[in-house]
Amino acid sequence: MKVDRRSFLSFVIGGAAGTALSPLPWKLIDDSSIWSQMWPWTPVPPDGEVVYEDSTCSLCPGGCGISVRKVDNRAVKIEGKKGHPVNDGGICILGLSGLQLLYGPTRIKTPMKRIGERGEGKWRKISWDEATAILTEKLTDIRNRGEAHTVAAIAESDSGTVPALLQRFMTAYGSPNFIRTSSQVDADELAVKTLFGATGRAGFDLENADYVLSFGAGLVDGWGSPVRMFRAGSLWKEKNVAVVQVEPRLSNSAAKATRWVPINPGTEADLALGIAAVLVSQNMVDTGGVSGFGSWKSDLLSNYPTQKVSQTTGVAADVIVDLAKGFAKADRPLALCGRGKGLVAGSLRETAAVYALNALAGNINRTGGMWAVPESDYIQWPKAATDKLASAGLRQPRIDGAGAGRYADSRYLPNRLADGVNGEGPYPLQVLLVAGANPCHDLPDSKNVRAAFARIPFIVSFSSFNDETSAMADLLLPDHVYLERYEDVPVGAGLARQVIGLSRPVVSAQFNTRHLGETVIAAARAMGGSIADAFPWPDYETCLEETLGEKWDTLMETGVWVENDIDPVADTVRLAGMDAPAIQAEGDVDRFPLLLVPYDSIRISGGTIGDPPFMIKTVADTVIKGKDGFVEVNPQTASAAGLTEGDMATLSTPRGEVRVRIHLFEGIKPGVAAMARGLGHTAYDGYLAEKGVNVNELIGPVEDPSSGHDAAWGIRAKLAKA
Amino acid sequence: MDTALIPKGVRRCPMWQFLLGLGIVGAVLAWGVYAMLLCWFKGLNQTNMNNYYGFALWIWADLAVIALGGGAFFSGLLKYIIGKDELKHIINYAVLIGFICYSSALLILAIDIGQPLRGWFIFWHANIHSMLTEVAFCLSCYFSVLTIEYIPLILENRQLNKVPFFHHLSHNMHEVMAVFAATGAFLSFFHQGSLGGVAGVLFGRPFAFREGLLIWPWTFFLFTWSAAAYGPCFTLLLTWITEKVTRKKLVKDNVVELLAKISGWMILTYTVAKICDTTRWANITVPGMGQTLADFYTGNAFYGYWILFVEIVLCGVVPAIILISAPLRKNPAWRITAFFLGVIGVSLNRWVMILQVMAVPVMPFDSWALYYPSWQEVATTILPVAYGVILIMISYRYLPIFPQEAELNPIEEAATAAVEIQTDTTPDLEPAQA
Amino acid sequence: MFPFSFEWLWDTGHIVFHGGLWYALNIIGIGMTYCVIKAVIDSSKGKGGHGRH
Amino acid sequence: MKHEQQHNPPMKYGMAIDLDKCTGCGACMVACMSENNIPFREDESDKLVSISWMSVFKLTNGKAFPDTEICYLPRPCQHCEGHGGHSPCVSVCPATATDYSAETGIVSQIYTRCFGCRYCMGACPYHARYFNWWDPVWPEGMEKYLSPNVSPRMRGVVEKCSFCFHRYQLAKNKAYLNDERTVPEAAYQTACTQACPAGAIVFGDLNNPAHQVHQIVKPDPRKGNKSRNPRAFRLLERLGTNPKVYYLSSREWVRRAGDNYLAHEKTGQVSNVHH
């Protein structure tokens, strides 16, 4: 039988017919489409039992209550906690992104020791025992040499048990150098002390105010407790409350205000005092709760005539009068300050002037007014005993100069740290402990800060994330993130009541990290002697429970402790602190014709926490495009420099020079350039790093002559086509 | 070397020349195939399409080749149904071009969709309200008709035709070709139309939206009409190009002129209809949605009023006049210019109905979105061109595409062969005897 | 596409659309079947491929 | 097998977004992203390929300094009803991958059915539909936060806001267990509504007079569901898309920016419905 071509063809045709009538082709077509519907590389989230766990968000000072949805042991969503006194169910963009921080690739997963050059990113994983040993040996060694004061610690906060433990550790160890990162809180505390004569903070009963005059405070840009502010903003809309935003740029807060008053940058204090002068001259003040009015009045009237103020501020005279009348006419007017999110301390003059307006309206310590809220005092530990070495160390001046001499009224001056380390300080620093802060990115003139850090022989970072400061560290002792730990979260942030939230571990620790409180207690115990004695608690949880006392049960039950009845630190306001000269922008007007001001956006985290991927995703393409950052200018300003939308330009200031792209914006005063704060990270991950420009590279600190705090609101700048 | 395969009575270039040409075009094809594979394996991120430009270069190419391939159905309609018998001398080429255009269109669609493995859902889970479903069904059905029309041509290859089965099959298919042609015309009417419907039904896009008849917007009819009008231009343009390349006269002038004249009248009527449609749209439809023509033709760097002029006047009225007027039509230079303008015109129309639709902002606060294709898109768009050239090269070399070729280009040195042509081959070369 | 598929509805739209579709498919199918069968018959009757018809 | 279920009166879930309250903070976007397993890439600054079901547009009044005004406009899928459920996108999908539910008024998108032709994206004038140009990839470990309630999408398909329909499914589960026939207003709220710190979004059944959204919008069925609230408008209302997302603004220029008007036409003109 000869199999010729035709037989073969026939065989093939028969085969094709048979195949077509068998399930093979059809099932494969179907199955391949089903395969494409569940490609093995597309994740399938496992199902399970859903539970909600309540906790407190501590990503910003806002102190919102959160409710975390879990599926079995995975946290899948963070939501605002309904009924919470701060946020009542609302939540901000950063709070929503928290799980990306918890599970994200930027976590430091285990204690590590640097093995390469600084900043090279070469690390060796070590055990916690080894890590603690390295730290304590180093510290013991320095202390035994009588140089305990050459150790400094920088932390984001000084309230709550964890910062308190670190502070206590520094005291017991013998260093005066506990430093809190800078923010509007500095100026606020100083102003309260100056005006009320006692320690405390200002609280604002915004919800009951009927006229709000904001001197650049980013009411809906992240100022205060952000979610509370959003809620207040909506409440004002419902109640038709007039909100006036004084600011050189049409920020979101200005856009939401009923009136936007563009002003020359940095002249807010002048406007406040100008308004005060109008109030005084037109007898629209309530001096019942004010002391020192007589002498202050004459200075005010002679120094701040409306025309002169109008010239300084660029706000028309009739507008100034109008604002004064509006403020005076209202029953419960509130004046607020602290630029943007309040990330810079600001000047005493400005803060005091704005607070004085509230006092002149008689709106102090009452419903809808400004309250002088005492500091929370639930941490009542016995004073740490100090041995000889410690006492000697504590007698040394602080590296940043705070609390003595010209800076007697200031508690912390982180803006002076870099200069202190770079040779202006009384002694060189040997060790720096960094907890919950990222000074290498967040402090102004970051180049100078990095240079200072390079001179510190040993830096320990407790950060949970690969931030810029961790990159400069020698030892990484990663803290749990807030979703993995217990912590008390006392909330200031302009609340007119006292609130303490409780963070609770929502999930077990994802990596080999350790609670900062535990690390501090463990280190103290390892160092023995009076240091160990100052830490009688076996672990952090015990410390927390004992410290909170009766509040503990409330906190465990409801997650939050609230005191609505405030006992103000004082009832009369002494008018003072407003006679210092205005803070000028650094730089020569001729060389740098423009003014560069940083602006804050709620979509860009400006503090220690870098933007998680979700947040960066929401940032407009007129703020970052690819790697390029933008500077916002008025079309007039741009055309003067021959620039149009999207152009690449060189932006230079006395402190540095960067390449940026131009974004034209009608809502900004001509002659002013604005740049978003919080970008230009070099560390973290590819989702954040190298995007845009860190405005701190361009701006240096400007000292408030009356306090030493950083009061820089901008810097002179120049734009040129690149 | 391959003389046994070459139709009798015609001369072809030497093998090396053929292979060289094939190699050059093949390289372009390979480039396109590489880009296609990139799109399949890495996904459509290889393109510059985006969420504003869900439809882009490919879909334009798709619509354009289908419009240009419209010459096949319209010539078929004229020859088999209307009875313009002279067109038998060009119908083969029209079918081949149609086959190329439609197979290309299907290939492009297969690359364009995000999930090619699920492409068959369009048939299986068809939503009959979607114009795209209508397109897919009619397109693939008409493609099968074109295949059926092309098969007899393949079977007429000298060697294949010796196989009795193939010979008979080819013969039988010729006999019933009118039925297929009629079905093809029916299907073409609907898929050309539904391609127009694709844009016309978008009532969220005032630039594209048109009122219409029953479920079909006016663009439905305009697309069918324009494909029938301009398709023959493309067929004739390609015939002219082929003649230039082969340096031979392949189709007699009377045939070309007949088709050109019909095309001219079709273009004229289409242009009149298009002007009516544009006028109504500009004055009634668009203002009814709160917009004006200025919203569509100003405020961006590319799309301006010039488009309306080029599409309607330069590539509508002008070629129509040239092709209708006998003296102009008979002048090859004018005629070719008209074909060329026609091809540009219909392609531009398809561009406008796809890409400009995507570019125009609808929400008042939205902005124009312009886009430029990535090289992968360009390569995959050129891919069908290369494939078409190759198919034409092979078909021309081995198949009796142009029935008049032997007659118009007698091989002088082989007089005896010419006799054979007269007695034997010629009847077989003719597409149909029905 | 088929009456047993999830999307099928016995409404005018489907009847017209699929009516047209199946009509066309049937013509194509029947036409081709006719051609193939006739070609098989013809070639088994005929004598080789060169015959005239 | 005995089925005792009955038809509930049809619902029409919709939204009212108060633009006076919206601050453009972006919480709705991120709430949506984290609720709905929306992927992200290293560079998301090309907004034309970035996926964000909820997208916040920034509108300006076009005036020069200092008369410039800004308004933010959050844009979820508008869940157009069109005419009888034939929204612009639903009617064009060739594979029935997107559908309109007469029971809830929600426009669904089934990712496993979609084969990525993107016709629906072309049909949607709101750009509410997004294509997965890339495979979704989460950095190692981050896939832990993915929610099982929403199926992650594969490369090559279109996705869009679902009004958090899975929340309705879950609420219905609970209702079944408790032998209730309907889902209470509070039991089904979208993630953006829930998160909005300004309380600018109100979500509920537009057909149900007890629901807040109905009380705000007061839709007029005789005028194509146009709102009776003078502050309210819908995007591109006159195209006849009949969307179920209403916006509220006390500013005339904002309301006017919601639709196209000829120079002589007054804002809020009655829809010119073609269908």
Next chain:
Amino acid sequence: MSTLDDKAKGVMDDDAAHAEGGEDTGAGGFIILFFIIGFAASMVLGWVVFPQFLYSQKQQPFSFNHALHVGEVGDGCESCHFFREDGSFSGIPKLAQCTECHEEPMGETEDEAIFVEQYVTRDREVPWLSYSRQPDCVFFSHVAHVVGAKMDCVTCHGHIGESESSRPYEYNRVTGYSRDIWGKNIAGFKRNSWDRMKMDDCAQCHKEAGIIHTSSVQTERDACFVCHK
């Protein structure tokens, strides 16, 4: 080029053969025979061999005796496969549920020993392979069917409750699905309501269930989001 040549020659040879021998009367028979051989072979391949290759098997971690457990517990299937308070379905029990009874071995079987040694003492969840796991795009509400429509488990899951041991888990190599979704029968035929769990099977039952399942504007069936997520 040589291939072309050969081909051309082949064609010529063929022609030559025809010219010489005329019609080969035996060829027709052969041709049909080969057709039948090809047809039969591919049918066997498609219907018998292909399914063998398409599906693969895995064994459960250990065998589970449903029948025994149903006898021991008080509340039938729902004793272990219960509804949570939020109306969600618990599915295959977690280890914690089992250890309520199985803290200590409760029997002499080998499977019991594996369970206790491998899982209970090590506090590991048992990696059960679910026969009826639907793909991720499906939202199946057990409560709607069991409580709402008062259906019983058998309708979809068959008589698994009477099984005395765990059958091997079969899955499709291409799709990764359990074979129970498509059903045992490669042609897709089914005799019992639980033989298959594809969308068409859901749809069929929904259609029979009457007029309430008509919310889809496109299909006048149940809207997609009823069963998809």
